[in-house]
Amino acid sequence: MANGFRLVALNGLLIFLYVALGRVTFAASVEYGNVTSVIFAPEGVALAFSILFGPKIAPGIMLGQALLSYWSGPSLLGGLGIGLFNAFEGVLGGYLFRRWGLSRRFDRLRDVGLLTCMIFLILQPISATGGVLMLLLNGMIPTHVTNLFVDAWSTQGIQKPLPSLHLVLPAWLHWWIGNSLGQLLVAPLVLAWLTPAKHKAAPLTPLELAVFAAGVAAVLLTANSKLVAGPLLLLASSYALLVWVGLRCDVRAVTGANLLVTIVIVGVGMLGDGYMSYLPVADRLFYVSFFLASGLLFSLLLFAMLEERRDMILRLTELASRDALTQVSNRRHFMEQAEREVASARRHGTPISLALLDVDHFKSINDTHGHVVGDQALQMLARCCETVLRTGDLVGRVGGEEFALLFRCSNSREARQAVQRLLDLVTEQSILAPDGREVRITFSAGVAEAGPQASLDAMYAAADQTLYEAKNAGRSRVRISGAAPEREREFPGGDVGLGSGGCSVAETA
Structure with a gap:
C-alpha cells in the first residue's frame, strides 16, 4: 500500500511540474504561425523522473501533457496523443541511461557525450515526430467535426493545429530543438541536486563570490547591450563564467549556472532587448537556440573533463603514496x-x-x-x-x-x-x-x-x-x-592511557 501511495504521489508531482513548467515555457514563447517554445522545460523533468524512478512514471508524463494541451492547445485528445509519444521517449531515455551505465553526476566525458546523442538523435526525433503528427492531424479534422467535440477537441489555445504540409518541417525543427534544450538543461539540473556529490566542494570565499557576481553582471550587461558585437561578447562572457564555475565548483553549481545563463538569454530573446532588438523573430530564435545549445553542452563537457582530470590526479596521488599490497603509506x-x-x-x-x-x-x-x-x-x-x-x-x-x-x-x-x-x-x-x-x-x-x-x-x-x-x-x-x-619488563602490554591521539590546537598547527 505504501508503494502504491508513493507511485501515485510521484506521478501527481510529475503532472503538476509538467503543467506548471509548460505554462511558464509557453509564456516565454514566440509565434511564427504556430507556437515555438525556446526551451521546453517539462521534457527535462520527465526525463529526470524516468531516470530516477523508471517506467512507472509514464502515466504522469502522458497525463501531464494531456492537461497542458487542454489548457494551451492543441486539444485534450491531441495532448493524449502527444503524451503517448512523450511517455514512450521518456521511458526509453531512462532505460538507455541505465543500460549505458551513465553517471547521474556527469563526471565523465563519455556520460555527457552519450546523454547528448541520446537526447538529440534518439529521444527528441521521436517526440518531435509524434507532436507534429498530432498537430497535423488536428489541422486535418473538418470544422463541423471539431464543433461537435469542442471541449475535447478544441482548436483554441496557444498551440494551433498545422493547417498545411509546408509548415511541418519548421514545426518539427522548432519542436526538436526546444525539447532537446529542455532536456539538456533541466535533466542534469534535477539529477545533480538529487544525487549525493562525489566530492564536498569547499565554500566560496568572499573574493570568489565577488568574481561570480562580476561574471553574472558581465552576462547581463552584454546581453542587454546594443553593440554590433553583442552575440560574441555574450558568448565570451557566458563561457568565461561557466569555465570559472566548472573549475571552482561541483556539478550542482554548474547546472545552476546553466539555468541562470538560460534565464538571461531567454529573457533577452523573448523581450527583444539589447542587440536582439534589431533582429526579427526568426533570427532571435536562432541566436537563443545557438547560445543555449552551445553553452549547455560546453559547460557539461568542461565539467566532465575537469572531473576526469581531478580523478586522475587523485588516483595518481594514491598510487604514488600508497603501498599497493597493504594499502598503507609507502x-x-x-x-x-x-x-x-x-x-x-x-x-x-x-x-x-x-x-x-x-x-x-x-x-x-x-x-x-x-x-x-x-x-x-x-x-x-x-x-x-x-x-x-x-x-x-x-x-x-x-x-x-x-x-x-x-x-x-x-x-x-x-x-x-x-x-x-x-x-x-x-x-x-x-x-x-x-x-x-x-x-x-x-x-x-x-x-x-x-x-x-x-x-x-x-x-x-x-x-x-x-x-x-x-x-x-x-x-x-x-x-x-x-x-x-x-x-x-616494567612495561607490560595491556591498556594504556594514550588518549585520543589529539594534541592541543597549538600542537597541530
Whole structure:
C-alpha cells in the first residue's frame, strides 16, 4: 500500500511540474504561425523522473501533457496523443541511461557525450515526430467535426493545429530543438541536486563570490547591450563564467549556472532587448537556440573533463603514496609525513615516538607456504596496525616485511605499550595456508623517542638499531631505544592511557 501511495504521489508531482513548467515555457514563447517554445522545460523533468524512478512514471508524463494541451492547445485528445509519444521517449531515455551505465553526476566525458546523442538523435526525433503528427492531424479534422467535440477537441489555445504540409518541417525543427534544450538543461539540473556529490566542494570565499557576481553582471550587461558585437561578447562572457564555475565548483553549481545563463538569454530573446532588438523573430530564435545549445553542452563537457582530470590526479596521488599490497603509506609518503610531524613536535615541545616492526622469519613463511600466504600475512599486519593506531598516528610499509609507526604526542613508554598491544593482537590472528594449516606470525620492534633537537633520521637510526637488538634477544618482543632489558619488563602490554591521539590546537598547527 505504501508503494502504491508513493507511485501515485510521484506521478501527481510529475503532472503538476509538467503543467506548471509548460505554462511558464509557453509564456516565454514566440509565434511564427504556430507556437515555438525556446526551451521546453517539462521534457527535462520527465526525463529526470524516468531516470530516477523508471517506467512507472509514464502515466504522469502522458497525463501531464494531456492537461497542458487542454489548457494551451492543441486539444485534450491531441495532448493524449502527444503524451503517448512523450511517455514512450521518456521511458526509453531512462532505460538507455541505465543500460549505458551513465553517471547521474556527469563526471565523465563519455556520460555527457552519450546523454547528448541520446537526447538529440534518439529521444527528441521521436517526440518531435509524434507532436507534429498530432498537430497535423488536428489541422486535418473538418470544422463541423471539431464543433461537435469542442471541449475535447478544441482548436483554441496557444498551440494551433498545422493547417498545411509546408509548415511541418519548421514545426518539427522548432519542436526538436526546444525539447532537446529542455532536456539538456533541466535533466542534469534535477539529477545533480538529487544525487549525493562525489566530492564536498569547499565554500566560496568572499573574493570568489565577488568574481561570480562580476561574471553574472558581465552576462547581463552584454546581453542587454546594443553593440554590433553583442552575440560574441555574450558568448565570451557566458563561457568565461561557466569555465570559472566548472573549475571552482561541483556539478550542482554548474547546472545552476546553466539555468541562470538560460534565464538571461531567454529573457533577452523573448523581450527583444539589447542587440536582439534589431533582429526579427526568426533570427532571435536562432541566436537563443545557438547560445543555449552551445553553452549547455560546453559547460557539461568542461565539467566532465575537469572531473576526469581531478580523478586522475587523485588516483595518481594514491598510487604514488600508497603501498599497493597493504594499502598503507609507502616509504616515501610515510617519511614525508613523519618529517612534518617531527618538525611540528620539535617546534611545540611535544613528545613523539617512532617504532619499526619486522616480521619474524618472514623468508621461512614464504619458502614454506608460498608468497601468497606471505602477502596475506603482510596485509593482516597492516590491518592490525590501523586498528591500534589513533587518529593522527601514521603507519607505513618501509621495506619488504618492515613497517614503521609514528605516535604523535606519545613518549617511548606509551609507544612501546601500544606496539605491545599490536603484537598481542597479531599473535592471535591466523592465516589459512593452501595445505589447510594455520599460519601465525610474530614481529620484533624497536621504539625510539625524539629528543629536543632530534631529527627523523636520528629517530629512525635509533629505532632500527633497537629493532635488531630485539631480534638478537630472541624475536617476538618490543624494545625501547636506550632502555635496559630489565627496565623494559616494567612495561607490560595491556591498556594504556594514550588518549585520543589529539594534541592541543597549538600542537597541530
